[in-house]
Amino acid sequence: MRKRIQKNDIAFLKKEITKITPKTTDYLLRFNIINGLKHAAKNSPYYRSLLQPILKELSFKNCKTIFRKIPFTTQEMVKEHPEQFLAVPREKIAALDFTYGSTGHRKVIYNSPWDLTAIINSYVLGFINCGLTEKEVVQIVYSFGIWGVANNILHATLKLGFLALPTGNYLSFQEQKEFIEKFGTTAILGTPSYIYNLAKEITLTPESKKKIKVIMMGGEGLPKHRRKVIEESLGGEIFLNYGLNELGGGIGSECKEHAGYHIFPNFLFEIVNPQTGEPVPDGEFGELVITTLKREAMPLIRYRT
Amino acid sequence: MRKRIQKNDIAFLKKEITKITPKTTDYLLRFNIINGLKHAAKNSPYYRSLLQPILKELSFKNCKTIFRKIPFTTQEMVKEHPEQFLAVPREKIAALDFTYGSTGHRKVIYNSPWDLTAIINSYVLGFINCGLTEKEVVQIVYSFGIWGVANNILHATLKLGFLALPTGNYLSFQEQKEFIEKFGTTAILGTPSYIYNLAKEITLTPESKKKIKVIMMGGEGLPKHRRKVIEESLGGEIFLNYGLNELGGGIGSECKEHAGYHIFPNFLFEIVNPQTGEPVPDGEFGELVITTLKREAMPLIRYRT
Numbered sequence: 001m002r003k004r005i006q007k008n009d010i011a012f013l014k015k016e017i018t019k020i021t022p023k024t025t026d027y028l029l030r031f032n033i034i035n036g037l038k039h040a041a042k043n044s045p046y047y048r049s050l051l052q053p054i055l056k057e058l059s060f061k062n063c064k065t066i067f068r069k070i071p072f073t074t075q076e077m078v079k080e081h082p083e084q085f086l087a088v089p090r091e092k093i094a095a096l097d098f099t100y101g102s103t104g105h106r107k108v109i110y111n112s113p114w115d116l117t118a119i120i121n122s123y124v125l126g127f128i129n130c131g132l133t134e135k136e137v138v139q140i141v142y143s144f145g146i147w148g149v150a151n152n153i154l155h156a157t158l159k160l161g162f163l164a165l166p167t168g169n170y171l172s173f174q175e176q177k178e179f180i181e182k183f184g185t186t187a188i189l190g191t192p193s194y195i196y197n198l199a200k201e202i203t204l205t206p207e208s209k210k211k212i213k214v215i216m217m218g219g220e221g222l223p224k225h226r227r228k229v230i231e232e233s234l235g236g237e238i239f240l241n242y243g244l245n246e247l248g249g250g251i252g253s254e255c256k257e258h259a260g261y262h263i264f265p266n267f268l269f270e271i272v273n274p275q276t277g278e279p280v281p282d283g284e285f286g287e288l289v290i291t292t293l294k295r296e297a298m299p300l301i302r303y304r305t
Numbered sequence: 306m307r308k309r310i311q312k313n314d315i316a317f318l319k320k321e322i323t324k325i326t327p328k329t330t331d332y333l334l335r336f337n338i339i340n341g342l343k344h345a346a347k348n349s350p351y352y353r354s355l356l357q358p359i360l361k362e363l364s365f366k367n368c369k370t371i372f373r374k375i376p377f378t379t380q381e382m383v384k385e386h387p388e389q390f391l392a393v394p395r396e397k398i399a400a401l402d403f404t405y406g407s408t409g410h411r412k413v414i415y416n417s418p419w420d421l422t423a424i425i426n427s428y429v430l431g432f433i434n435c436g437l438t439e440k441e442v443v444q445i446v447y448s449f450g451i452w453g454v455a456n457n458i459l460h461a462t463l464k465l466g467f468l469a470l471p472t473g474n475y476l477s478f479q480e481q482k483e484f485i486e487k488f489g490t491t492a493i494l495g496t497p498s499y500i501y502n503l504a505k506e507i508t509l510t511p512e513s514k515k516k517i518k519v520i521m522m523g524g525e526g527l528p529k530h531r532r533k534v535i536e537e538s539l540g541g542e543i544f545l546n547y548g549l550n551e552l553g554g555g556i557g558s559e560c561k562e563h564a565g566y567h568i569f570p571n572f573l574f575e576i577v578n579p580q581t582g583e584p585v586p587d588g589e590f591g592e593l594v595i596t597t598l599k600r601e602a603m604p605l606i607r608y609r610t
Contacts, residue, residue, distance in 0.1 A: 091440050093468050096488070116463065135396050144449030144456070145473035151449070151459055158421065163398050168450035170475070183401070 033063045036293035043087035082108040097148035112297040122250030123156035129255040134161040141190035144168040173201040187214040192222040199233035212236035266294040338368045341598035348392035387413040402453035417602040427555030428461035434560040439466035446495035449473040478506040492519040497527040504538035517541035571599040
């Protein structure tokens with residue numbers, strides 16, 4: 001079992017962010033690759049046999065190239081045999097998440113307390129990237145329940161001292177509007193499709209619209225025309241986020257520059273040709289392949305998204 | 306602002322419970338009454354004017370009798386002027402809870418981070434009273450969302466290291482059954498009415514039924530014939546809990562003796578004649594009047610339930 005980070009408070013996170021220079025990034029990445037592979041190889045049944053031969057020749061120098069010899073992990077494997085990826089004893093699992101889907105085809109995601117802390121911290125980083133401060137009134141319109149995102153986001157808002165309105169997506173749009181206006185909501189967090197429909201259905205008073213600073217969305221893409229509807233109806237600056245429940249919540253988030261995502265340092269990214277599996281040249285489109293370098297309960301290596 | 310309890314971990318709580326003898330209870334109660342009244346009188350607009358004359362003559366000796374001179378606080382006052390009861394600056398509010406009801410008539414409950422910790426600890430104490438251990442698989446079938454109970458219970462299960470299944474009450478009963486059977490649920494937590502309907506609609510396999518140790522219910526009463534249906538269908542030992550969102554979550558919980566509720570020490574209870582407001586003799590029925598002695602954001606004194 002990994003040691004749990006003790007100082008996971010905001011001051012610590014902010015300090016960590018400013019400390020990291022491009023020079024240290026490469027060192028940290030290699031360190032995390034080696035530790036991540038060792039953890040999976042030691043504790044996860046699936047990776048134990050797969051990684052043994054690779055571990056023998058692994059070194060600080062060759063880890064970034066040797067890494068590319070590891071076969072991909074597919075969504076189907078994770079869906080059908082989640083317990084093969086489990087790298088902690090069952091009694092150390094604190095929470096299960098489930099990705100959306102019809103019953104029987106949900107993917108089960110195991111989280112240890114350490115993983116949950118990391119997930120919550122990833123959302124905290126996303127909030128900091130948006131420029132949110134402790135005075136925010138944050139209305140969470142994600143679905144509360146077995147899809148753990150809403151609960152984890154609620155934990156994250158409490159960490160930053162926001163006033164949280166966990167209205168979920170079970171209220172009527174008119175009720176959401178009443179909450180926005182009554183409590184002076186300054187940030188709305190939810191999926192693009194839900195917020196788009198909310199934007200279409202309600203008309204806020206000018207004062208309430210002015211108060212909304214941030215619309216933070218994740219879980220789906222956002223077509224241009226929908227972005228426009230949301231901006232015009234609700235006001236506020238739109239921030240898109242990328243995350244995957246099975247990989248540990250938030251993976252990247254936009255900042256006020258809106259020039260792409262800030263990537264959280266717990267992951268390794270590759271963009272590959274979906275046919276050949278080979279890396280594509282810089283700037284070309286390909287399939288995103290993600291490795292969780294610090295995940296405790298369910299590490300996934302070269303996971304095809 | 307009150308100092309936040311630093312050592313709010315389980316070991317601390319357990320130690321506190323064993324330390325308290327009937328002799329110290331009276332001392333603690335007087336201490337808490339004086340501190341609770343002072344906090345409300347200093348910081349809450351409504352209680353400021355109401356309590357000033359009483360505070361002048363308040364002493365360790367007379368506090369239990371002088372307390373009864375304070376006028377009752379009614380549900381209507383709290384419903385209509387919640388901000389009059391607010392005893393911390395607005396930016397120190399971490400979460401709003403809402404009691405059930407149609408829009409516009411919901412009561413708003415303010416919680417500071419300290420209050421949230423106290424609420425979560427009250428649920429932790431309830432779990433300990435039921436004999437739940439860290440190996441539990443706990444299915445939470447309360448409604449997730451603006452009624453904060455489900456979220457706070459989820460926090461509490463994470464504190465004790467349970468494996469939490471936050472299925473909420475939005476899944477179909479058949480889906481709840483699939484979760485129980487697939488993940489080996491050992492405890493089900495929800496409202497009596499939801500669990501009664503679940504019990505009527507599903508038939509568990511004998512193995513799954515055997516695994517269920519505890520059915521923990523709160524939020525409503527439980528008629529005898531419903532208790533029987535739940536026991537027969539789901540198995541497990543039934544524990545009833547009493548709590549009120551506006552007073553800080555869990556207030557009392559049953560233990561394995563099933564001889565009444567263990568009352569959490571943050572409250573003062575009175576049973577009064579609803580007509581005269583005078584205390585009723587021991588053993589007679591009356592209206593429950595509760596005072597929150599340690600609540601930070603929204604202290605309520607002599608609150609008629």
